[in-house]
Amino acid sequence: MKTSINIKSLSTKLNRYTRLASTHATFIVIIVILLTYLLVVWRISSLATAEPSAESETSTTNNIPRVNKKAVEQILKLEENNSEVRSLFNEARNNPFQE
Numbered sequence: 001m002k003t004s005i006n007i008k009s010l011s012t013k014l015n016r017y018t019r020l021a022s023t024h025a026t027f028i029v030i031i032v033i034l035l036t037y038l039l040v041v042w043r044i045s046s047l048a049t050a051e052p053s054a055e056s057e058t059s060t061t062n063n064i065p066r067v068n069k070k071a072v073e074q075i076l077k078l079e080e081n082n083s084e085v086r087s088l089f090n091e092a093r094n095n096p097f098q099e
C-alpha cells in the first residue's frame with residue numbers, strides 16, 4: 001500500500017484550524033486558567049481535610065524535648081549566687097518579648 005500525503009490539502013486544513021483557534025483563543029485561555037484554578041482549589045481542600053498517619057503522630061509525640069534536671073539546678077544556684085543574673089532573669093520574666 002502506498003500512502004500519499006498531499007501537502008497542499010494538509011496546509012489548508014492547518015490554516016482552517018489555526019483561524020478557528022485564533023478566533024476562540026481568549027475563550028480557550030480563560031477555560032484553561034479556570035480549570036487550573038479549579039484543580040488548585042480542589043487539591044488545597046483535599047490537603048486541608050487530610051488526617052496525619054499514625055506513624056507521624058507517634059513520631060511527633062515522641063520528640064518532646066526534655067530538660068536536664070542537673071542543668072536546671074545549676075542555673076537556679078547561679079541565679080541565687082549572682083545578683084546580675086537574678087536581675088536578668090527577673091527582667092526576662094516581667095517582659096519576655098523585649099530584647
